[in-house]
Amino acid sequence: MARTPSIGLRRARPDDHLSVVEHLDELRRRLIVSALALVVAFAGMYAVHDALIDALTWPLPSDTDQLITLSPTEPFFTTLKVTFWAAVLIALPIWLYQAYAFVIPAVAEQPRRVVIAVVSGLSGLFVAGVAFGYFVVLPVALNFLTGFGGDTFNTQLRAGEYFGFATTMLLASGLLFEVPVAMTALSRMGVTSAKMYRTHWRIALVGIAAIAAVLPGGDPISMVLLMLPQFVLYGVGIALSARFGQAPLWSRDEEPDPV
Incomplete structure (x- = not known):
């Protein structure tokens, strides 16, 4: 049985017949690439952390007072947390590609054009999701939540909690926009199919609503804003899965007799 002595950073092919050790070695290399991507992204984001913090405070309502901190160390650690999560947002497309390049080729050989299309799709959809969360969902959610109750509450926002809320919302919005790629990947692996997605669309809609409900914010307006593009993206995922x-793996052999 032929073996490949070293696969470097290229994608493994189904006919490489890698041993367990070689699979682990490939996984180690991909984890190193992912870690380096995070380190580089963190350094880049820290270099512009002042502009980054200003950008994250833009969605706040205009009448909101300056963000407050309650300890001497909070400004420093809040800045590090903001920088870290911004680095995660930047590095995530690379992480997703590394996961794709490690898992999918083990199931089926991928032409170069397919890999390029997948990488472009992953990055483009993620950026679109983050932009949608930043320009649409976050301002609406903040206006609703900070203005709820009118003059009953004297709303003051703590810096650490606000930035945690904002970065989590943006990260979740970007991940939600990856739904078509995830659907296509599962279909490509033979785990699911376009027919299965069409058959169980009601369950998918309930799942989309449940995910939107547990995301930061939780108000009805931001829930609807997050759900609407997901309905469209689910349809895109069905079309890509069909193409x-x-x-499915379970349909390649004779189906078992029903119990």
């Missing part, structure tokens, strides 16, 4: 998917 690039393959027969």
